[in-house]
Amino acid sequence: xxxEKPDRIPxxxxxxxxxxxxxxxxxxxxxxxxxxxxxxxxxxxxxxDWDAVVGNMVYVWTGLTQAIxxxxxxxxxxxxxxxxxxxxxEPSEENAFMKPDEYDRxxxxxxxxxxxxxxxxxxxxxxxxxxxxxxxxNLSFLKGGMAMMNYFDAxxxxxxxxxxxxxxxxxxxxxxxxxxxIIADKLRGYIGLCSDLINQPKKVLAACEALMPxxxxxxxxxxxxxxxxxxxxxxxxxCVPFISPEQFTNIYWATLKPIIEEIWKRGHQVLFYAxxxxxxxxxxxAELPDASIVYHVDKGNIFKVHEAIGHKFCLSGGIDNLxxxxxxxxxxxxxxxxxxxxxAKDGGYVLDAGAIIQNDAKVENIRAMTDYVREYGVY
Amino acid sequence: MKNNIEQKRPPGVCIPxxxxxxxxxxxxxxxxLAKNIWQDIDALGYTYIWHCLLSF
Numbered sequence: 560x561x562x563e564k565p566d567r568i569p570x571x572x573x574x575x576x577x578x579x580x581x582x583x584x585x586x587x588x589x590x591x592x593x594x595x596x597x598x599x600x601x602x603x604x605x606x607x608d609w610d611a612v613v614g615n616m617v618y619v620w621t622g623l624t625q626a627i628x629x630x631x632x633x634x635x636x637x638x639x640x641x642x643x644x645x646x647x648x649e650p651s652e653e654n655a656f657m658k659p660d661e662y663d664r665x666x667x668x669x670x671x672x673x674x675x676x677x678x679x680x681x682x683x684x685x686x687x688x689x690x691x692x693x694x695x696x697n698l699s700f701l702k703g704g705m706a707m708m709n710y711f712d713a714x715x716x717x718x719x720x721x722x723x724x725x726x727x728x729x730x731x732x733x734x735x736x737x738x739x740x741i742i743a744d745k746l747r748g749y750i751g752l753c754s755d756l757i758n759q760p761k762k763v764l765a766a767c768e769a770l771m772p773x774x775x776x777x778x779x780x781x782x783x784x785x786x787x788x789x790x791x792x793x794x795x796x797x798c799v800p801f802i803s804p805e806q807f808t809n810i811y812w813a814t815l816k817p818i819i820e821e822i823w824k825r826g827h828q829v830l831f832y833a834x835x836x837x838x839x840x841x842x843x844x845a846e847l848p849d850a851s852i853v854y855h856v857d858k859g860n861i862f863k864v865h866e867a868i869g870h871k872f873c874l875s876g877g878i879d880n881l882x883x884x885x886x887x888x889x890x891x892x893x894x895x896x897x898x899x900x901x902x903a904k905d906g907g908y909v910l911d912a913g914a915i916i917q918n919d920a921k922v923e924n925i926r927a928m929t930d931y932v933r934e935y936g937v938y
Numbered sequence: 939m940k941n942n943i944e945q946k947r948p949p950g951v952c953i954p955x956x957x958x959x960x961x962x963x964x965x966x967x968x969x970x971l972a973k974n975i976w977q978d979i980d981a982l983g984y985t986y987i988w989h990c991l992l993s994f
Contacts, residue, residue: 741992
């Protein structure tokens with residue numbers, strides 16, 4: 560991960576609902592019962608002999624979200640088919656969780672805004688400030704808080720079982736999202752944010768700046784104390800063509816780069832999980848200190864990425880998910896060979912699919928990917 | 939990282955100790971202990987809401 564040459568290319572697949580398919584569970588079972596999700600991950604890690612995994616990549620435990628009353632998830636087996644992964648349901652522009660004239664309130668007091676304005680809108684149970692408290696309102700905080708503590712504590716045990724059971728280590732520790740992404744994802748919605756970027760760009764920038772210290776704080780609060788495992792940033796819609804190059808430079812990157820630099824100053828790497836295609840922004844990422852990030856490639860061109868930033872950062876990913884779902888084992892092996900030959904000759908590469916591996920991936924293709932790299936990826 | 943914005947509640951805080959302190963009588967015991975425990979537990983509330991936003 561520090562862009563050096565190991566004995567062999569490490570395998571670190573971000574396996575989500577694939578683990579359910581392999582272990583014989585439905586999506587509902589691993590999404591709603593995290594112990595089943597944990598056991599599925601352990602089974603896969605042991606059977607495939609992976610080097611690192613996420614303790615539960617079906618990360619949204621819907622038992623918890625249901626306890627809080629969060630209304631933006633489609634829960635397998637309840638709202639959608641039990642065999643479909645959970646879905647995030649972005650509200651329409653007029654029903655956005657934050658209104659276009661509420662930026663000043665967010666900027667003035669982000670934490671207060673979340674508790675007092677945002678949470679009552681995203682929860683079926685939490686009532687707005689000033690309205691009469693209800694049984695379900697009170698219970699939402701109690702059940703939600705205890706469930707969250709229960710879930711986070713369980714990850715510690717899960718990571719220990721993975722280490723002892725199969726020698727597999729946790730791939731990530733801590734969560735980060737870019738200020739602009741979180742405004743699109745959970746506050747204004749993507750359409751609303753796009754309108755704001757045109758109509759009130761200074762407010763958007765000020766809101767991103769107001770969020771920065773909080774996002775840094777949460778990222779560091781979950782970071783690996785030994786500083787071996789990276790904090791992950793889940794990168795969503797902050798790239799061209801979702802926003803313009805100017806908006807990327809002046810808002811997205813201007814309010815993310817200082818967070819990454821501060822995290823690196825404190826000795827932690829960040830895994831850039833660049834969902835989609837971020838190739839238009841490689842020169843910006845190259846501004847970061849050497850080895851400060853691991854750059855994960857989804858739909859981007861991994862060979863172009865390697866040329867642009869491979870001398871500075873370790874890369875991961877680049878194995879096409881469509882191939883894992885619809886291709887043959889031979890095609891998967893060919894793809895792995897091309898990626899290894901193209902970007903991993905001198906180390907600095909971690910094997911993974913481009914995107915999170917869901918239950919459409921074929922077991923024989925995941926096996927082919929893993930086994931091929933184990934043989935061909937030895938230095 | 940520069941932080942040019944003065945916020946009512948800094949990172950990690952829901953109800954600042956200074957605000958809570960005004961509600962308390964003069965303490966005969968260890969005020970530092972009271973402050974530390976208040977801040978530790980208060981931070982759990984902060985963790986809750988920000989993880990609702992970021993993780994769930």
